[in-house]
Ligand SMILES: Cc1ncc(C[n+]2csc(CCOP(=O)(O)OP(=O)(O)O)c2C)c(N)n1
């Protein structure tokens with residue numbers, strides 16, 4: 281696929297993620313996907329804007345809501361669908377599911393169901409990169425809810441103290457499950473992170489993959505030349521329910537207005553010519569991945585204790 285400009289390339293990558301998650305929604309009622317799913321529909325621009333400026337060897341650590349980052353970092357569509365199906369050909373051998381995707385061959389180091397738990401993993405990887413002088417930039421992606429965990433604060437402090445090559449990337453969708461940010465936090469996420477002496481930036485237009493790409497590109501350059509950690513907060517909006525394939529605007533904890541406002545800015549919903557141009561290739565790749573997952577074998581009993589420490 282050739283692209284006329286960066287906007288088109290990022291658009292393609294974001295659309296690829298959205299269509300993959302929409303396929304998950306279609307398949308899910310058949311019970312062939314053996315895993316709870318936390319979808320990123322509405323948040324894809326952040327994943328593509330963050331991953332595009334990275335090198336393949338730059339490690340990225342995700343959260344349990346990581347299909348988008350797995351794919352944007354270069355993880356294979358086949359590997360992801362096979363993992364969701366619980367098949368032996370999945371990236372984690374079919375034993376881990378949606379919340380524990382991994383593709384270390386492209387620097388997607390893993391994701392975890394335990395909120396904030398991959399943040400210190402990333403800081404440890406950044407310490408190793410600094411000591412070994414590998415030139416890598418490590419990225420840790422987490423939600424606004426994760427900033428309420430103690431280990432998040434310990435990680436920021438340690439990274440600032442040792443001037444580690446790590447980018448903290450907060451996907452602020454304003455929600456932790458059903459709890460609104462304004463009901464939970466007395467602090468501003470960026471303002472608080474800055475008190476550790478970390479340079480912070482806020483991106484309010486989290487639907488704009490080019491803007492995210494530019495901000496992250498500048499931060500990554502600064503980290504790579506040895507300026508220490510950086511912190512970026514991207515505002516975003518989750519279209520689906522917290523976990524599962526449904527919509528939850530009728531449940532009573534959030535109104536529809538902000539969804540409609542966000543969708544009015546969403547490039548994937550507002551540039552039909554690009555959608556039409558890119559959809560066939562994306563559909564072929566997803567069809568192939570689903571077929572691969574369906575025809576793959578289950579892990580056998582001999583796999584039960586493999587990779588179990
Ligand atoms: C240590 C820990 N505490 C609580 C939970 C339950 N839990 C799962 S998701 C979630 C909300 C996290 O919100 P956020 O970090 O903003 O991520 P988002 O789901 O919005 O992407 C909570 C509290 C958990 N999985 N792990």
Ligand SMILES: [Mg+2]
Pocket residue numbers: 423424425451452453454455456457
């Ligand atoms: Mg959140």
